[in-house]
Amino acid sequence: MQRIKQGDEVIVTTGKDKGRRGKVMSILKNDRVMVENINVVKKHTKPNPMAGVEGGIIEKEMSIHISNIMPFNPASNKGDRIGIKTLEDGKKIRVFKSNNENVDV
Structure with a gap:
């Protein structure tokens, strides 16, 4: 499962556009x-x-290289890391590491 998908809102961590947000096309x-x-x-x-x-x-x-962006967490207004969590029915979902909220709302 990919940690960053098309349509995700991300924030740039390095480079000339550091701190800017955009949507993955x-x-x-x-x-x-x-x-x-x-x-x-x-x-x-x-x-x-x-x-x-x-x-x-x-x-x-x-x-831009995928290592230079982070998914944007609207709860904390910052970039956040993403983890993969498996539910009881075997389905995998992406969650933010800081607060364990579901990424795909």
């Missing part, structure tokens, strides 16, 4: 994730009239 291979409005870079593009692409400087979100 997708999880990529090699332990990288796309978080909305985090790690925004400027990319210079050439125009391509055949493909209908305008040239210029565009802002684009880039991926």
Whole structure:
């Protein structure tokens, strides 16, 4: 079971966007994730009239390593670690380590 899933609200722990929050848009291979409005870079593009692409400087979100983010705990307003708990019926759920609350509400 993954500790961070698509749609989770996370907080950045290191880097230029430290302390900012965002929602996980997708999880990529090699332990990288796309978080909305985090790690925004400027990319210079050439125009391509055949493909209908305008040239210029565009802002684009880039991926960030999964070790640089933490799931956001709304009860404590901080990033928190996640543990896996097995219920009596055998179903696994994700819980915050600090207060044992269910992550998937």
